[in-house]
Amino acid sequence: MNEVIDLLKSHRSIRKFTEQKIPQETFLELIRAGQSAATSNHVQAYSIIHVTSPEKRAKIAELAGGQKYVETCSHFLVFCADMKRPTDSAERAGAEVIRGMTEQFLVASVDTALMAQNVVVAAESEGLGICYIGGIRNNPAEISDLLKLPEHVYPVFGLCLGYPDQDPEVKPRLPVESILMEDEYREDAASVDGFDDVMRTYYGARTGGTKDTNWSEQLSPLFNAKLRPHMREFLVKRGFELK
């Protein structure tokens, strides 16, 4: 279609990086590109913590479930949903601010994700590789303490950035007809079955036939237990009361 779309479609997570560092001016351009993403009512409800301390990186790698590339990538970022800056600013301008609404949590989380995805696209356009680290939500309170996050700020995900030292395949996605519907929701279990076959072939080929599983089976352990059951209490304590 065009080179940008080709770039987007070539995305895969990178978990092995060379020792080359991203130049500072390039890095700042990635962040500025991130900030150019749409933001709900211009709130810009996000902050990024660039973690440079090797000790903090090692601690985060451990807290995220032993993800070594948090330490070995060029730049490791923690993307935070930040309702503190916009609400504090409104308060200084004279508003009697109401905090803790579910909608505010959603606005800040979505704003953060849109911004991060622009950083990712910008990074990949510069030949960098990336890996999102949702694992920081395994221990969000410890991560928040480590980064001295104040109330009304929470860590949504981490992001590894660096020059790729591996070239993994692009992972298949559901067929477009599974997720795209016209005028009303439509279930399509048959297309999921087809995708399960695709994924079984993919896993088999990647592992020389030793990994015999599919998409639905891979998801099972994720939903078979309470997923990160601490999240609600953590958020409430940090001022995201989900009212």
Place this chain on the structure above:
Amino acid sequence: MNEVIDLLKSHRSIRKFTEQKIPQETFLELIRAGQSAATSNHVQAYSIIHVTSPEKRAKIAELAGGQKYVETCSHFLVFCADMKRPTDSAERAGAEVIRGMTEQFLVASVDTALMAQNVVVAAESEGLGICYIGGIRNNPAEISDLLKLPEHVYPVFGLCLGYPDQDPEVKPRLPVESILMEDEYREDAASVDGFDDVMRTYYGARTGGTKDTNWSEQLSPLFNAKLRPHMREFLVKRGFELK
């Protein structure tokens, strides 16, 4: 820096579209580019409703607070966080599925946002203009009924896509030092004050001096009242219990 970063930095919302329609193959490529975004544990927890019915478009435009461009753009999409497909699939594969966790709500909302932002970047790379419609959350229950969304699916935002019939300025963003921090959170009220000055100048210039306000003042009405106070109850009713 490079053309992709220039493209990202040139984003502004478009609210006036020509009558030209996006070709179907281009449209599908945008969606596929969206699907290529990273997804938490490969859950792909999203669905897109392409709203083609003029009646439904008119109704959504009204429910979103009178946003006429929902009707006049080439393609109007509703991006839905969808925990139904992955959890139903895991269930069919034999899992005893637990639903309604706060973390699942977050995963699905973030997955949807990352995917949507890729669609946006792809669209803008094809010369299209876009406008996110958060206003669909003014009346999420009515929107859900209109689009027959089942339980465990909710509408996160809408998106107008089409060929621009206006050329608005890029809206300023906070300076990068306001939102980018090293190793720990740092408040920077001074940079917000500077940005307030930038925005006062911007609003003044855009309105021939009649709009005398700044960023913090603009945010005040947003936080001075309960923002979309129905959201929590709506989500709980739809199976996102935020446990």
